[in-house]
Amino acid sequence: MKKVELLAPAGNLEKLKMAIAYGADAVYVGGEEYGLRASAGNFAGEDMKKGIEFAHARGKKVYLTMNIIPHNTDLEGMGEYAEAVSAMGIDAIILSDPGVYSIVKEAVPEMEIHLSTQANNTNWRSARFWHEHGVKRIVVARELSLKEIREIREKVDDSLELELFVHGAMCISYSGRCLLSSYMTGRDSNRGLCAHPCRWKYHLVEEKRPGEYMPVVENERGTFIYNSKDLCMIEHIPEMISSGACSFKIEGRMKSSYYVATVVKAYRQAIDRYYENPEGYSFDRFWAEEISKASHREYSTGFYFGRPMEGGQIYHTSSYIREYDFVGLVKAYDSNTGIATVEQRNRMQSGEEIEVETPEGRYFNHIIAGMKNEDNEDIDSAPHPQMTVYMPIDREIPEYTILRRKSKQ
Structure with a gap:
């Protein structure tokens, strides 16, 4: 097969x-x-x-x-x-x-x-x-x-x-061929410029009552009718x-x-x-x-x-569900010292628990025991976008390994 x-x-x-x-x-x-x-x-x-x-x-x-x-x-x-x-x-x-x-x-x-x-x-x-x-x-x-x-x-x-x-x-x-974005924003979705107006919240306005916005409601669940x-x-x-x-x-x-x-x-x-x-x-x-x-x-x-009907839409919000933060990408690992070279993607701090996701196998949990910056100075946090930090990790991990943590939001 x-x-x-x-x-x-x-x-x-x-x-x-x-x-x-x-x-x-x-x-x-x-x-x-x-x-x-x-x-x-x-x-x-x-x-x-x-x-x-x-x-x-x-x-x-x-x-x-x-x-x-x-x-x-x-x-x-x-x-x-x-x-x-x-x-x-x-x-x-x-x-x-x-x-x-x-x-x-x-x-x-x-x-x-x-x-x-x-x-x-x-x-x-x-x-x-x-x-x-x-x-x-x-x-x-x-x-x-x-x-x-x-x-x-x-x-x-x-x-x-x-x-x-x-x-x-x-x-x-x-399967595409949508004119909504082009009509509302001048950005042609059929030429790669979609503004995603299907994710917006809509209200209804009666012609002779400008400024009076009535919510578009589907079964009392909200107004994101295209989402x-x-x-x-x-x-x-x-x-x-x-x-x-x-x-x-x-x-x-x-x-x-x-x-x-x-x-x-x-x-x-x-x-x-x-x-x-x-x-x-x-x-x-x-x-x-x-x-x-x-x-x-x-x-x-x-x-x-079969046809999804109302089960294919989200009427109450257009927001994403984000439960985890991508905090770092491993660029290299020194097996002699046990030190990982990490490019920061979100602020991370010493002492916090993260998940280490490798390209193969299952993730493992890790406590950040400490970090150093490019000047070999000890730092408690990595706040700057895409800064390079060095941290000990007690098992060998390959390039492209992801560091993530449960969102603090």
Whole structure:
């Protein structure tokens, strides 16, 4: 049985490295143009080249998003850009528009093409059409149930790959093409500039009573009528694999390195456990607990088991649930002295208890016994963003290890 691919988001070079260190088989990235996450760090030429080299050296793949819905001016320079990223070694380009497809095929005819969820592929006829025109993989629309996905799998050629989202934020316009942001703020979500107005709080104003704001209430629970829950399928790995998909995709190019590492590791462990013994597979609640330590909204299973109806929305708030703080990233460990070199990510103090999360295995608890700064001076706290500190840790830990603690909020 060929193991399903675990595909992770990488908004910048650090996130790419963290995703791969924590178990991703492939990552998807955006350049500075043509992708749908303009607010992500994204990759300039040199960083993209470094990221591809890092991934390929470890037997992993890198896919590039070019999935905007372009206007005429967006087409300028697109062919040259495709040639440049192809020369760097990008493994596939993810796109949604037929015009972009034709440009990429003319510029780099051998490039592997993946059809983005933005293309709203909801049926087997559409999937077959794109495959006959040279698309290698379809990222199916998020409005589909597992039953519908299985039917697509049965009715298309075995050589066509299907990719499914398994985790992350959901858009009110599930597979995109939303005009709300463009109308309200002038920021076109279909060109990567979404202002996320679906997360805002709304009131109703009657035309002849300006200034009188009436709350929009759904069953007395609140006013965030567009605010979707996050997707989480960690408890349904066997069902997802039985759909016939070849790749499980995690959303989140704008999320933190900590989010990427935490979520990737949990899905990596669940997927590996399944393939070790499919018949005897059992879900470990520890994986769900770990995922919940990353910033998230309330979870749902999206459309996979039927229409979510009101269960897919959060009406009372648009806030994230944040129960843990990412306080440090291990850059090196000296096994002779037992000293870890740590880049600070949130204020931490001597004497407090933290969790040490390594790329493999389970985390362990640790009391910060002391810290030194770059001048080898003893310090009681590390208050400055991304300052380098040195601290003793009594077991050897690898680069990319995460230090976290339960939030003090």
